[in-house]
Amino acid sequence: MEGHIAARAPGPLPRVGDDPAAHFRERALALASTVDEVGSLEYVPRAVSAYLNRHSLPLAAVCWPQFAALDWNAHGVRSEARAATATDLVGITGAFCAIAETGTLVLVSGPRTPATVSLLPETHIAVVHVSRIVRNMEAAWALLRTEHSGGCPRAVTLVSGPSRTADVEQTVTLGAHGPYRVHIILIWRA
Amino acid sequence: MLVTSSRFKERAREKLADPNLQHALRKLQGNFVRGRAERIRELDNFEDIRAAAAAIRDRALADLDLYLERFEREATARGTVVHWAETRDEVSRIVCDIARAHNVRKAVKSKSMVSEECALNEALAAAGIEAIETDLGEYILQLAHEPPSHIVAPVVHKSRDEVSDLFEQKHRRPRKSGIAELCREAREVLRPHFLTADMGISGANFIVAETGSTLIVTNEGNGRMATTLPRVHVAITGIEKVVPTLEDVATLLRLLPRSATGQSITNYVSITTGVKGREDLDGPEHFHVILVDAGRTRLLGSGMQEMLRCIRCGACMNHCPVYQSVGGHAYGWVYPGPMGSVLTPVYAGLENALDLPHASTLCNQCGVVCPVKIPLPDLMRKLREEQFARRLRPWRERLALAAWRYAAERPALYALLERVGVRFLARLGGKKRRIRRLPFGAGWTAGRDLPAPQGATFKELYWRRR
Structure with missing residues (x-):
């Protein structure tokens, strides 16, 4: 038993093409996420502002502390770094990493990465460095063990598109209890 | 949850006559069955x-x-x-x-x-x-x-x-x-x-x-x-x-x-x-x-242990011709379909769910689609055997099986009965060679005709051709 756990042997892996970022993008779009790309972190406020305007959404967001220092004011976005409350309409998060195989965001809870920001608002915007796109879940777990050596974080949440339900007449409806929209901004330069 | 699986047959009849349910079940087949096939091809x-x-x-x-x-x-x-x-x-x-x-x-x-x-x-x-x-x-x-x-x-x-x-x-x-x-x-x-x-x-x-x-x-x-x-x-x-x-x-x-x-x-x-x-x-x-x-x-180390592999995906019910016809409520407990036909008897008592191991054509669609390879038809067959061994089946069924066994253990008698039976059924089928009402099997022919045998037994045909 202990030996098997220690070995952490992966099972048979499906093929992910040579370009994980392209694969991620394709899968994310297939699951009804939207994807934008910017050159570097400083362009994120502009991209967020453009997205919110395009969808006639309020230019006010709750975000993870790591984005607090960006120049939001220059693009007319009011942003507050804290956990989300019931009235927040837009939440901006980063991601621990992203999984190409399924177009999935991996979010990890912690003092600076509150889980509510990606959950309570109707719109979830996630900012992901392209270098953090890994091929599959197994690679994400390997990264998790390296970077969180103290054990599994309290909540590891895989997000693959906006929340949905097909409970009534098996008709897929986007926006059940979680966000109606998931918008992913990929950053090409670290 | 209260177990009402003993009312399976009665419920199934009601459900078959419910047009709204039948419509919903057809949709389920389309969405879940087609969806699974497409995602598996990936x-x-x-x-x-x-x-x-x-x-x-x-x-x-x-x-x-x-x-x-x-x-x-x-x-x-x-x-x-x-x-x-x-x-x-x-x-x-x-x-x-x-x-x-x-x-x-x-x-x-x-x-x-x-x-x-x-x-x-x-x-x-x-x-x-x-x-x-x-x-x-x-x-x-x-x-x-x-x-x-x-x-x-x-x-x-x-x-x-x-x-x-x-x-x-x-x-x-x-x-x-x-x-x-x-x-x-x-x-x-x-x-x-x-x-x-x-x-x-x-x-x-x-x-x-x-x-x-x-x-x-x-x-x-x-x-x-x-x-x-x-x-x-x-x-x-x-x-x-x-x-x-x-x-x-x-x-x-x-x-x-x-x-x-x-x-x-x-x-x-x-x-x-x-x-x-x-x-x-x-x-x-x-x-x-x-x-x-x-x-x-209780299932560990028993003949039913494979059932514990179940990851509750529901593919077995989505693909089951019985579930597709009667829906989940007929099964009378938490788990319907083939997995429920195994789980209900083993968790809630075999005597409380007599019909469930029989609510299957044993076509093995469930076994084919199960992601963790549970041999569901085998497990249902084992439960049927256990019902027989524990004398939970109706006396007429037990008597019929005992009679069959008596004959099956005596080849000459078996061959004789077979010859008589086949000729009788062939005559019963008439010109159209279809039996509309089977003696002692009226339930079986209530919903469809039984094709009549040709008039000779397999053994007779075999020896004739050799």
Whole structure:
């Protein structure tokens, strides 16, 4: 038993093409996420502002502390770094990493990465460095063990598109209890 | 939940005559069956993954005690309280005790079939605790006071109009007819409950021995709410749900959503470990995991052990011609379809579910689609044998089988009876060679004709041609 756990042997892996970022993008779009790309972190406020305007959404967001220092004011976005409350309409998060195989965001809870920001608002915007796109879940777990050596974080949440339900007449409806929209901004330069 | 499986035949007749249900079941076949096939084609190594998944489940079951103890150790180290419940009543008692200890008045529930087994909602209500189902389907059923009819799509039997009527009556809001509007209304009604609940109750699709984590797959996000917002989280799950490592989880997650709803992955996979850290801004302060036996250990080492591999995807029922015809309520307990036809007799008593192992054509579609290779038809056949051995079958059936055995053990007599029988049936078939009404088998011919034999037995034809 202990030996098997220690070995952490992966099972048979499906093929992910040579370009994980392209694969991620394709899968994310297939699951009804939207994807934008910017050159570097400083362009994120502009991209967020453009997205919110395009969808006639309020230019006010709750975000993870790591984005607090960006120049939001220059693009007319009011942003507050804290956990989300019931009235927040837009939440901006980063991601621990992203999984190409399924177009999935991996979010990890912690003092600076509150889980509510990606959950309570109707719109979830996630900012992901392209270098953090890994091929599959197994690679994400390997990264998790390296970077969180103290054990599994309290909540590891895989997000693959906006929340949905097909409970009534098996008709897929986007926006059940979680966000109606998931918008992913990929950053090409670290 | 009360077992009413003894009324299978009567219920099945009602369900076959229900046009709304028949319409819904045809849709289920289209969506889930086609969806599964499409998502499985995405994988070039599906059969390898399937074999690996079955092996993962077998490995966990072979050393179940060790993996569970490892889980308990890891979970406890992170501040999770692990409870062991031997019976279904014990589960309800433990949950009520936890609720009392933390002064809980309102609980939000994410979908949990084990809690359905335990009739937890009734127990909580009796203890004065308001429990609200938050999965849209389960919420609708709670309002309608009905049991689920499918383990993944619990409200598959209800039409949009029925949901509209129900919401109008219970929410006292203007009637909505569109599905999106109905979903929006449920979101608006349930959101305040998430924000004010003291306790979140969830199931667990898997628990991970390596990390002491529980894992749920959801699409709506209610599972995330229930495990993030309330100050107490209770996860209830069967002891067989343990898997060794996160790598094993990855393999199983390639199959579970594909087999269940035809998704390559569910919208959310929530892996929760321990309680809120000192500096965390959100997450529960108390986390309890209840590991439920309720009959599961009886299966270990028995001829039915393979059933414990089950990951509750529902593919067996989606593909079952019997489920497709009668729906889930006919089966009379928590689990319908082929997996239910095995689980209900073994968990709720063979004598309480006499018809279920027979509610199958043994066509093996369930065995073919099962992501963890459970030989469901074999298990149903074993239950049929056990019914016979325990003399639970009707005396006429036992007498007929005894007579058949008497003849089968005497080849000359058997050949003679066969010759007489075949000629009699051939004559009965007349010119059209179809038997409209079979003597001693009127039930069989009530729905279709029996093609008449040609007039000679197999043996006769064989010897003639040699």
